[in-house]
Amino acid sequence: MKQVLHLQVNGEDVEVAAPPHWTLLEVLRYGLGLTGSKQGCDKGDCGACTVLVDGEPVLACCTLAAATEGSGIRTVEGLADKGGPSRVQRAFDACGALQCGFCQPGMIVSATALLERNPDPSLAEVKQALSGNLCRCTGYTKIFDAVLAAAKDRVPGMRADGSVPMAYGTPTDGFRYVGARGRKADAIGKATGSAKYTDDLTLPRMAHGRILRSPHAHARIRSIDTSRAEALPGVFAVVTGAEMPHAFCVIPWTPDEHALAVDKVRYVGDGVAAVAAVDEDTADRALALIDVDYEVLDAVLSPTEAEAPGAPLVHDRDWKDRPRQDNVCKEVELAFGDVDGALKDAAVVVDGEWHYSGSTHAAIEPHCALAEWSADGDLTLWSSTQVMHYLHRELARVLDVPEAKIRVVQPVLGGAFGGKSEPFDLEFCAAALARKAGRPVKILYTREEVFYAHRGRHPMDFRFRIAADAQGHVTAVDNDIVLDGGAYHSFGLVTTYYAGQLLPGPIRFGTYRFKSRRVYTNKPCCGPKRGHGSVQPRFPLETALDEVAEKLGLDPIEIRRRNAMRAGEHTVNGQLVPSCGVLGCLDAVEAASGWKQRHGKLPFGRGLGVATSMYISGTAYPIYPNEMPQSGVQILADRSGRLTVFTGTNDIGQGSSGAIAFVVAEETGIHPDQIRVIAGDTDLTPVDLGSYSSRVTYMAGLAAQEAGRAMRDVMVRAAAKHWDTTPSDILVLPGKYLLISDPEKQLDTAHVLRLAEALLGTPVSTGGGYRTRKLGGDYRGGTIGASPAYSATAHVAEVCVDTETGHVKVERIWAAHDCGRALNPVMVEGQIEGSVYMGMSEAVLEDQAFHLGMEKRRAMPGRDRTRGMHIGPNLLDYRIATSLDTPDIDAFVVESVDPGGPYGAKEAGEGPLHPAIPAVANAIWDAVGIRMRTMPFTPERVLAALRAGAAEVA
Amino acid sequence: MLRMPEFEVHRPSTAADAVRLRSQLPDAMYVAGGTDLLPNLKHHLHAPKHLVSLARVEGLSGILRAGDGTLRLGATTSLHAIATDEVLRAEVPGLAKAASLVAGPQHRRMGTIGGNVLLDTRCLFYNQSLPWRRALGSCLKSEGTWCHVIGSDKSCVAAQSSDTVPMLVALDASIEVTLPDGSTETIALAGLWTKDGRFERNRNLPPEALLTAVVIPPRAAGHRSTYRKVRARQAIDFPQVGVAVAAGFDGDRLSSLAVVVGAMLPHPKRLDHDDVAGRPLDDALVEHVAERAYKQVRPQPQVHGDPGWRRELARVETRRALRELLPG
Numbered sequence A: 001m002k003q004v005l006h007l008q009v010n011g012e013d014v015e016v017a018a019p020p021h022w023t024l025l026e027v028l029r030y031g032l033g034l035t036g037s038k039q040g041c042d043k044g045d046c047g048a049c050t051v052l053v054d055g056e057p058v059l060a061c062c063t064l065a066a067a068t069e070g071s072g073i074r075t076v077e078g079l080a081d082k083g084g085p086s087r088v089q090r091a092f093d094a095c096g097a098l099q100c101g102f103c104q105p106g107m108i109v110s111a112t113a114l115l116e117r118n119p120d121p122s123l124a125e126v127k128q129a130l131s132g133n134l135c136r137c138t139g140y141t142k143i144f145d146a147v148l149a150a151a152k153d154r155v156p157g158m159r160a161d162g163s164v165p166m167a168y169g170t171p172t173d174g175f176r177y178v179g180a181r182g183r184k185a186d187a188i189g190k191a192t193g194s195a196k197y198t199d200d201l202t203l204p205r206m207a208h209g210r211i212l213r214s215p216h217a218h219a220r221i222r223s224i225d226t227s228r229a230e231a232l233p234g235v236f237a238v239v240t241g242a243e244m245p246h247a248f249c250v251i252p253w254t255p256d257e258h259a260l261a262v263d264k265v266r267y268v269g270d271g272v273a274a275v276a277a278v279d280e281d282t283a284d285r286a287l288a289l290i291d292v293d294y295e296v297l298d299a300v301l302s303p304t305e306a307e308a309p310g311a312p313l314v315h316d317r318d319w320k321d322r323p324r325q326d327n328v329c330k331e332v333e334l335a336f337g338d339v340d341g342a343l344k345d346a347a348v349v350v351d352g353e354w355h356y357s358g359s360t361h362a363a364i365e366p367h368c369a370l371a372e373w374s375a376d377g378d379l380t381l382w383s384s385t386q387v388m389h390y391l392h393r394e395l396a397r398v399l400d401v402p403e404a405k406i407r408v409v410q411p412v413l414g415g416a417f418g419g420k421s422e423p424f425d426l427e428f429c430a431a432a433l434a435r436k437a438g439r440p441v442k443i444l445y446t447r448e449e450v451f452y453a454h455r456g457r458h459p460m461d462f463r464f465r466i467a468a469d470a471q472g473h474v475t476a477v478d479n480d481i482v483l484d485g486g487a488y489h490s491f492g493l494v495t496t497y498y499a500g501q502l503l504p505g506p507i508r509f510g511t512y513r514f515k516s517r518r519v520y521t522n523k524p525c526c527g528p529k530r531g532h533g534s535v536q537p538r539f540p541l542e543t544a545l546d547e548v549a550e551k552l553g554l555d556p557i558e559i560r561r562r563n564a565m566r567a568g569e570h571t572v573n574g575q576l577v578p579s580c581g582v583l584g585c586l587d588a589v590e591a592a593s594g595w596k597q598r599h600g601k602l603p604f605g606r607g608l609g610v611a612t613s614m615y616i617s618g619t620a621y622p623i624y625p626n627e628m629p630q631s632g633v634q635i636l637a638d639r640s641g642r643l644t645v646f647t648g649t650n651d652i653g654q655g656s657s658g659a660i661a662f663v664v665a666e667e668t669g670i671h672p673d674q675i676r677v678i679a680g681d682t683d684l685t686p687v688d689l690g691s692y693s694s695r696v697t698y699m700a701g702l703a704a705q706e707a708g709r710a711m712r713d714v715m716v717r718a719a720a721k722h723w724d725t726t727p728s729d730i731l732v733l734p735g736k737y738l739l740i741s742d743p744e745k746q747l748d749t750a751h752v753l754r755l756a757e758a759l760l761g762t763p764v765s766t767g768g769g770y771r772t773r774k775l776g777g778d779y780r781g782g783t784i785g786a787s788p789a790y791s792a793t794a795h796v797a798e799v800c801v802d803t804e805t806g807h808v809k810v811e812r813i814w815a816a817h818d819c820g821r822a823l824n825p826v827m828v829e830g831q832i833e834g835s836v837y838m839g840m841s842e843a844v845l846e847d848q849a850f851h852l853g854m855e856k857r858r859a860m861p862g863r864d865r866t867r868g869m870h871i872g873p874n875l876l877d878y879r880i881a882t883s884l885d886t887p888d889i890d891a892f893v894v895e896s897v898d899p900g901g902p903y904g905a906k907e908a909g910e911g912p913l914h915p916a917i918p919a920v921a922n923a924i925w926d927a928v929g930i931r932m933r934t935m936p937f938t939p940e941r942v943l944a945a946l947r948a949g950a951a952e953v954a
Numbered sequence B: 001m002l003r004m005p006e007f008e009v010h011r012p013s014t015a016a017d018a019v020r021l022r023s024q025l026p027d028a029m030y031v032a033g034g035t036d037l038l039p040n041l042k043h044h045l046h047a048p049k050h051l052v053s054l055a056r057v058e059g060l061s062g063i064l065r066a067g068d069g070t071l072r073l074g075a076t077t078s079l080h081a082i083a084t085d086e087v088l089r090a091e092v093p094g095l096a097k098a099a100s101l102v103a104g105p106q107h108r109r110m111g112t113i114g115g116n117v118l119l120d121t122r123c124l125f126y127n128q129s130l131p132w133r134r135a136l137g138s139c140l141k142s143e144g145t146w147c148h149v150i151g152s153d154k155s156c157v158a159a160q161s162s163d164t165v166p167m168l169v170a171l172d173a174s175i176e177v178t179l180p181d182g183s184t185e186t187i188a189l190a191g192l193w194t195k196d197g198r199f200e201r202n203r204n205l206p207p208e209a210l211l212t213a214v215v216i217p218p219r220a221a222g223h224r225s226t227y228r229k230v231r232a233r234q235a236i237d238f239p240q241v242g243v244a245v246a247a248g249f250d251g252d253r254l255s256s257l258a259v260v261v262g263a264m265l266p267h268p269k270r271l272d273h274d275d276v277a278g279r280p281l282d283d284a285l286v287e288h289v290a291e292r293a294y295k296q297v298r299p300q301p302q303v304h305g306d307p308g309w310r311r312e313l314a315r316v317e318t319r320r321a322l323r324e325l326l327p328g
């Protein structure tokens, strides 16, 4: 039963009929189509839904709509005035405060409310006012900049009319646009609430899908009876695993997962059945009517349990349908050089056990998919994915439909960090339900389901040994790694390799050996999270290196300098590192942090720590071997002077579309304002393998450079013909082409494009690709971890340890990152700041933890059902840092100019996360003299370690 | 998005109507700011058929100071108003501080003092979705029969998690309520809570009673107060430990002292300690009271944080809270 509400929304009187149990967020989004206000948790934990009710910032998801009758409501859509976006919105855009943008409508509303009552706030007041708005991308740094810039009316690049050009800064010497500070391709739409994320789309007759999930960590499904659910009025379709019998996996040769469980459920939250219904209430009711008969099995919740003799098998058979003997998903062992000899001869050996706890991506946008079939049986799937192409392939496999009949579209994406880099059950289920129901179906994960979808950082146990000679040169590293994989394979074999293969560098190893074993457990599946597989082993390496330095009486920065790799070197495992700016990074953070004067000399409780890392710029080889380009870019010119660039990359908030626009602008001389990037649509855009492994700037950047160059060649030829001269007589400048022999003669780029079209007699379009080069070590597995370029990073962290409570406050992090060349420094800084934030949050706060079973005296008689339950699958119990917990972040861009990257560019999105965890651990040592070998560094752990004795290992 | 049970919403404009609706309608509940209730409804912890919204009830909101120093906080006064009110900041600084530490800025604008006083107790096994709880087999406070925290089928130790409650108890505050028969009553807060954390059993108050105001009696001469909160993040998080202290000073000598520990038990715990009258707040006294905090609260793993650590923190934060009262 609906009731009519009278509201004044963004200055307009509206009447809207809504059921009384709807929240204000539902009335805005569903009732009024105002999709600018976002939903990130739906229960008051994240702030994405913040709107103003009678001038006060409130959470629309926890506001009863009926109670707001007669109120005045302002949403992000209403903040822009007739003159266009508000100054706050402009400032957020110009300052690079928007990455994925999903948190930003709420953030901008909170910031606007602050500035309306306090036009000139201090930084502390800004942090306080935004402390109920979680952002997962930016590290808040540029958000603070933007609010202060708006307050002071100092929006960078803002013209008199209030607009801001795409590139407003000065380019690097010798470049037309590269190096200029600039905006992101799609940011203003995000700031004003007009950008459409997947859940913002609705289609006529659309049904809402929901997935029934396993209440058991491990059980055999005896039967599923969906008849009562099917009979419920308003239910259009129900599907079960039996209807999608093909297993899938992002790695095509290890399919061990089904769209919905077929025989067993393997973790609490595993999908069992799905329904599509007229609305969400009916869908929920239908789920409760599905009867599943389970035979509950013992669960294994840690590698230790999983490897115990007689442990139950998570998978009875492997992907080749061979019976399994154990729970080992993948095992790798590689050795380079005489490790045992080096350990024996070493001046110092540090040997111990470390534990890295799991964490999850927690992008603020929950996964969402919308599927529609045409009358001809063609599927369109809109999905919040970061790997459209792999999704495309797996959809075809699971749905049994040729790829040519499937179109995958990635709308604006609200953050991913690796958490959307493989197919998920909702995509298959939305498609299968839509086919069965004969109408479009949307499925939106609840925040809880996002925690079950997971694919986050693997917990890892290390037995780690490092040896050095008397000068501190690392002569051996020996690492025995156990990865807790969760229930499925995911990228498992890659992660298993990465945990070992990505470690050598920028610290040079004399010899190296690793054993790496990924074990299945009855928990949500782990996968790639920002710094896939390689963040974890950096923790033992970089903290043990500090111990080596201490034993040798060396400064921690000095020992890293002594071991720093140089450009052109090969790692011990045979990877060529064409450029390496780690020394520059160390210099930058050493100077900025006052290291020489302060390290080792601060009062008890305060300390500095350093750490370094290196990361790939894309993996050398695609996930499935093929001869086609890994990235393709097409450019189409319009007579208006505009270029449209088509790319299959997925802009997940990192700004890849903007980077590609900058590359094309650089090549053609056409201003980025005149370049539109169309990305993420398998019907419209050439294949790109997706946004993972930090591959986009490098690989799609090179493809864009090739396509741009071809466009420029045509334009130069056309200009030459126009002036009746040779192409070498043409100079390409920003916005214009000039005749060198008679510099008075100039043409604007729009004119040149028209000449080009006339010259060719066809539309002017060009293409470019990134083709796989032969790279990698000459041994089995040697191509895994091979990359055309490697970034380098160094952090210095400053912490304050409360010795009575154990709390570690990370106060400041100086982070220098070698990205080869910054195409747009604003975006590179944003990636560094966001990475630092995510790493430090992981270091001290986050833990994707599960109940492992109660002590006997607490356990429920009969069966202890807590085993395998997620401790708190929500953004209140899983704590990601707020604006008040985030340290001051000083980002430094170091440019080593890679010989192979576009203008020398390489990755910036993942590398800068790695050192945060060991840098914080090393700073704790400097502060209070304890070595933390288990993370996160919670106050309980730190206090216990402090009590266990100052110099003892925790 | 998450579904709530289907209910109707009523928006009475007088307290009497509110109580009448709440008493007469079947399965009705009050809702003020909704920041506690709505997440709980999304978790299907209750299944009301009717919600009686207090948003429009006249005279329920506002801060009044009587000539004798009595402070009357209307039940629907927002926590933001309490945190920023000049009079409260000057006269009961600990309360303004406690209110300023609740949740995040938006919650403090939505959340009311009445809702904060009557905040349901919290537990990691309770404040979860219905599918989550079902997978667990639920618990004594929800649909089940077993307490997973203490391993018992008899009692629930879900934690009193309001930040203002310990402070209000330390201030000897009381609440004014309107009862179903229309009568009004003033009830001392100290006696409001039971030792059972279950909903409705947690309070010595009929569920239909409408809280209309929180009343803080005149403070002792030389009143000083503060509140300290332990939480993982500096915003949003509920307390893992809360310590409220209120003291009267006569010069540098104490005339009275109340220390109340929150977030550990289903009720706020006022510490027993030696008589302080006439004593300076010196190290010995600080240590004595801090030790009592450690001895008198035994937290369980019902909220985040190792219970032994939380217990230790009760000592540390009590010590710190007391030191905050010392000038300079």
Ligand SMILES: Cc1cc2nc3c(=O)[nH]c(=O)nc-3n(C[C@H](O)[C@H](O)[C@H](O)COP(=O)(O)OP(=O)(O)OC[C@H]3O[C@@H](n4cnc5c(N)ncnc54)[C@H](O)[C@@H]3O)c2cc1C
Binding pocket: A043, A044, A045, A876, B029, B030, B031, B032, B033, B034, B035, B036, B037, B038, B039, B054, B075, B076, B079, B101, B102, B103, B104, B107, B110, B111, B112, B113, B114, B115, B116, B117, B118, B119, B120, B161, B162, B163, B164, B209, B210, B211, B212, B236, B237, B238, B239
């Ligand atoms: C993410 C998050 C974090 C939070 N963190 C904290 C925190 O750190 N500290 C903290 O103290 N709280 C916290 N809260 C809880 C909540 O925001 C506050 O306690 C708030 O003060 C509750 O007030 P309300 O008006 O919103 O209550 P409501 O949700 O409206 O009501 C709460 C309960 O009290 C009853 N009730 C309300 N008013 C009356 C009345 N006048 N008479 C009778 N019954 C009434 C309701 O029926 C309901 O049972 C948090 C909430 C969220 C969602």
Ligand code: SF4
Binding pocket: B122, B123, B124, B125, B126, B139, B140, B141, B142, B146, B147, B148, B149, B150, B155, B156, B157, B158, B197, B302
């Ligand atoms: S303390 Fe026990 S009974 Fe109470 S909510 Fe927690 S688990 Fe349930």
Ligand code: FES
Binding pocket: A038, A039, A040, A041, A042, A043, A044, A045, A046, A047, A048, A049, A050, A059, A060, A061, A062
């Ligand atoms: S969606 Fe409302 S607070 Fe997260």
Ligand code: FES
Binding pocket: A097, A098, A099, A100, A101, A102, A103, A104, A134, A135, A136, A137, A138, A364, A414, A415, A653
């Ligand atoms: S920009 Fe804040 S969550 Fe992505």
